[in-house]
Amino acid sequence: MSTTDIANQLQEAEREWEERTLEPTIKGMPESKDKFTTVSLAPVDRLYTPNSSPDFDYERDLGFPGEPPYTRGIHATGYRGKLWTMRQFAGFGSAFDTNQRFKYLLEHGQTGLSVAFDLPTLMGYDSDQPFSEGEVGKCGVAISSLADMEVLFEGIPIEQVTTSMTINAPASMIFAMFLAAAEKQGANWKKVGGTLQNDILKEYIAQKEWIYPPRPSMQLITDTIEFCTREVPRFNPISISGYHIREAGSTALQELAFTLRDGIEYVQYAIDAGMDVDDFVPRLSFFFNAHNDFFEEIAKYRAARRIWHRVMTERFCAKNPKSWMLRFHTQTAGVSLTAQQPLNNIVRVAIQALAGVMGGTQSLHTDAYDEALALPSDEAALIALRTQQIIAHESGVVNTVDPLGGSYFVEKLTREMEEGAFDYFRKIDGLGGMVEAIDAGYPQREIQDSSYEYQKAVESGDKIIVGVNDYVMKDEQSATNLLQIDESVAELQAERLKKLRAERDNAKVENALKRLADGARGRENTMPLLLDCVRAYATLGEMCDALKPVFGIYQEPAF
Amino acid sequence: MHIEMTDERIRVLLAKPGLDGHDRGVKVIARALRDAGMEVIYTGLRQTPEMVVSAALQEDVDVIGLSILSGAHMTLFPRVVELAREAGLDDVIVFGGGIIPDEDVPRLKALGVSAVFTPGARMDEIIEFIRNNSRRATQPA
Numbered sequence: 184m185s186t187t188d189i190a191n192q193l194q195e196a197e198r199e200w201e202e203r204t205l206e207p208t209i210k211g212m213p214e215s216k217d218k219f220t221t222v223s224l225a226p227v228d229r230l231y232t233p234n235s236s237p238d239f240d241y242e243r244d245l246g247f248p249g250e251p252p253y254t255r256g257i258h259a260t261g262y263r264g265k266l267w268t269m270r271q272f273a274g275f276g277s278a279f280d281t282n283q284r285f286k287y288l289l290e291h292g293q294t295g296l297s298v299a300f301d302l303p304t305l306m307g308y309d310s311d312q313p314f315s316e317g318e319v320g321k322c323g324v325a326i327s328s329l330a331d332m333e334v335l336f337e338g339i340p341i342e343q344v345t346t347s348m349t350i351n352a353p354a355s356m357i358f359a360m361f362l363a364a365a366e367k368q369g370a371n372w373k374k375v376g377g378t379l380q381n382d383i384l385k386e387y388i389a390q391k392e393w394i395y396p397p398r399p400s401m402q403l404i405t406d407t408i409e410f411c412t413r414e415v416p417r418f419n420p421i422s423i424s425g426y427h428i429r430e431a432g433s434t435a436l437q438e439l440a441f442t443l444r445d446g447i448e449y450v451q452y453a454i455d456a457g458m459d460v461d462d463f464v465p466r467l468s469f470f471f472n473a474h475n476d477f478f479e480e481i482a483k484y485r486a487a488r489r490i491w492h493r494v495m496t497e498r499f500c501a502k503n504p505k506s507w508m509l510r511f512h513t514q515t516a517g518v519s520l521t522a523q524q525p526l527n528n529i530v531r532v533a534i535q536a537l538a539g540v541m542g543g544t545q546s547l548h549t550d551a552y553d554e555a556l557a558l559p560s561d562e563a564a565l566i567a568l569r570t571q572q573i574i575a576h577e578s579g580v581v582n583t584v585d586p587l588g589g590s591y592f593v594e595k596l597t598r599e600m601e602e603g604a605f606d607y608f609r610k611i612d613g614l615g616g617m618v619e620a621i622d623a624g625y626p627q628r629e630i631q632d633s634s635y636e637y638q639k640a641v642e643s644g645d646k647i648i649v650g651v652n653d654y655v656m657k658d659e660q661s662a663t664n665l666l667q668i669d670e671s672v673a674e675l676q677a678e679r680l681k682k683l684r685a686e687r688d689n690a691k692v693e694n695a696l697k698r699l700a701d702g703a704r705g706r707e708n709t710m711p712l713l714l715d716c717v718r719a720y721a722t723l724g725e726m727c728d729a730l731k732p733v734f735g736i737y738q739e740p741a742f
Numbered sequence: 743m744h745i746e747m748t749d750e751r752i753r754v755l756l757a758k759p760g761l762d763g764h765d766r767g768v769k770v771i772a773r774a775l776r777d778a779g780m781e782v783i784y785t786g787l788r789q790t791p792e793m794v795v796s797a798a799l800q801e802d803v804d805v806i807g808l809s810i811l812s813g814a815h816m817t818l819f820p821r822v823v824e825l826a827r828e829a830g831l832d833d834v835i836v837f838g839g840g841i842i843p844d845e846d847v848p849r850l851k852a853l854g855v856s857a858v859f860t861p862g863a864r865m866d867e868i869i870e871f872i873r874n875n876s877r878r879a880t881q882p883a
Contacts, residue, residue, distance in 0.1 A: 302761035302812050306788075314788075317817030318761050391763025391787055432766045518766075522841075522861045555861055556843060557813070631769055638770045642864055651862045665843060668813065739786055 194234050222476040223434035224636060231591035236598060248584045253488040256543040257508040261584030268546035269571045270347060274299030274324035275558050276672045278334035281324040285339060293568060297347040299323035305392045307353040307727030310676030320672035328722045330683055332360040333367060342370035346377035352394040354381035355407050356726045359713035378419040378468055381407055384445040385424050387621045389431035394727055397618045399734035403709060405456045410710035412463045419468040421449060429472035430518045432634020435483045438472060439600055440607035441626050443490055448617040450499060465505035473535035474516040481587055482596035484542030490604050513539035514548040520555040523659060524650035528552035533570050540574055541587055547571055557665040624740055687720040695719045696729040703733045752876045755803040757785040757794040762812035774865040791821040795829050804876040810840040823854035833877045
C-alpha cells in the first residue's frame, strides 16, 4: 500500500469514528464551549491525529537531537549529560544586601548568578539623581559605580560562577564595571562566562527602559558584540528577549516572532559593521517566557530552534553549526502570578517550569510565589529553587530527550508557530526591518491589541484565573513576611557617592568622559573607552550623560 | 448650556510617575475608559509629580489615575495629591493602581488617594468608581 493510500485510509477511519462515536457522545453531552483556545486565544482542535499534519516528515521537520533542524534540542543527550542551569534572578537594596542573597543562593545549590538592577540603574541614573527618588534598591540592586560592583561580587569568584546581568540601555557601562571588578579580583577575561541582556529592541517594543534612540543604541550593542567576541569569548554579549514582550501582553506567537526578528536585526547590524556571521552568532543567546498554556509553550521553544536554524542557513548562509543552534534561558511568567491566594502561584510556576524543561531550555528561573506582591522573601525564593530541583530529580522528565516529540498536537502547534513567525517576519521586512517597524509603532500596537483582548476574555469569564475571577475566597488573609525595602538604601548610596566623588581623581574622570564622547562621535568602539571611565570611578550617570549630546535621547512616539 | 454640561464627557488623566516602564495595565485601562465614553489623556512614561499635575491643569481633567509597579508609590502618589491641592485642584480625584501591598492602601487613602486598584481589579470596577466619584459625573451609558 502506498503512503497516500495509508493516509486516505486513516482519514476515512477518522470520519467513521466521528459518525460512530463522536457525534452520539456530543449529542448526549455537548462540549462545554463552542471554541477552545490557548491562553494566547489561538484555537485548539478537539483531537489531533496524523491527519492533522499530512505532510509531516520526521527527518525534515524533527531530525535527531543535536542535529539540524534542532527541533528536538541542541544536545544529543538532552538533560542526561547535564541538567539545565538553575539561575535565579536576584537583586534588591544595596550591593551589600544582594551580595548576601547571592551567597545564600549559591550555598543552597544554585549554579549561576543573575543580577537584577534597580530602576535608576536600568535607566542609567545614579542613586542620588533626582529621578531616582523613591526607586533606589526597590526592584533590584543599586549600582552606581565600580565601587558598588566590587561590593556586589565580594567573596564570589567571578571566574568560577557564570553571571547573567539583566541590563539593557546602559548595558555596556555596567558590563565595563563588571569586567573591571573581575580584573581587580585577578580573573582572566578569557575565562569569564555569563550573559549580558543588552537587548534594546525589546525595550522599545515592551519593557520601555531606554536612554538613546534606536540607531545609536544599536551602535553600542554592536560594540559590545565585537568587543566580547575578541576579549571575553565565553561571555554571551546579548540575550535576545521575548520574556518582556510576553509580560507586556503579547501572545506566544508574537513573543516568538518579535524576538527572533529582533535577533535577525542584531545579526544584520553586526554584519553591516563588518563582522563575520560565524564569529559572533554562536555567542548570541535567547530568553523566553514560560506561561501557563503548557503545550503552546513547548511548541514555541521547539519552533524557535527550528526557525533559527532556517534563518541562519537560508538568510545568513552561516557555516558554523554553532551559529545554527538556538540556546535559551527561560523564566516563568511573572504576569501570570496572582496577588490573590498567592500560594497557588507555586503550582502555576511548577507547570510553567515543566514546560520550559520539556521545551529544552538551557537555563531556568522560577518565580517566587509572592512576586505579585513584592520582591521574593528568602522562603519564597527557596521554594522556587526547590521546584526546579523536584522537576530535575523526581518527575522523570529528564530521562529521555524531547519527551513530547511526535505528539500529534505538539507537532501541529510547532508547525503553526513556525508558519506564523515567518508571516510576521515578512511583515516586518516589508516595513524595512525591526528598527523601522518600531519607529512605526507596529509591534507595540500588535501587543496592545492582544493584551486588551485577553483582559476582555478574563472579564467576560471566558478565561478563568483561579482565585481572581472564579474560586474567589472572601476575607482572604493577606500575605505576610513580604520583603520591604526602605529609604535607608538611598541614604547609604548617597553617602557612598559623595565619598567617591570626593576621593577619586576628578581630572582623570573628566578626561576619560571626554574621550568617551569623542570616541563615540568618531565611531570608535566604545567598550575600551568605557573601561577607562569605569577604572577612574566615573559613575553610571556620568557615563550615560556624556553620551547624550552625541546620541540624543529617545522619545516614545505617540500611538 | 445646561444640556451641554450633562453631555460633557468625564476627562481622565492617566499617568505613570516614576521610572518603571510597565505600561500594559495603564494602556488597558485607557482603552477601557475610552470604550466607556470617557475622554482619556495618557501622559506616557516617567512623569515627575510636577509634570503630572501640570498636565492635569492644562487638560482640565476631573480625575487623575496613577500607575506604579516599582514600589515607589508611597513617595510619588502622595506627592501628586499634595501638588494637586497646592494647584487648587481640590475637586479632582486622584486614584492609583499597581503592585501595592495591602498595608499601604489605608496609608495612601489617609494621604488623599481616593481609591487604590491592585492586580485582579476589574475594568468595570474602575469605570464605576470614576462615574460615581468624578465631579463631572455623567449618566452611566
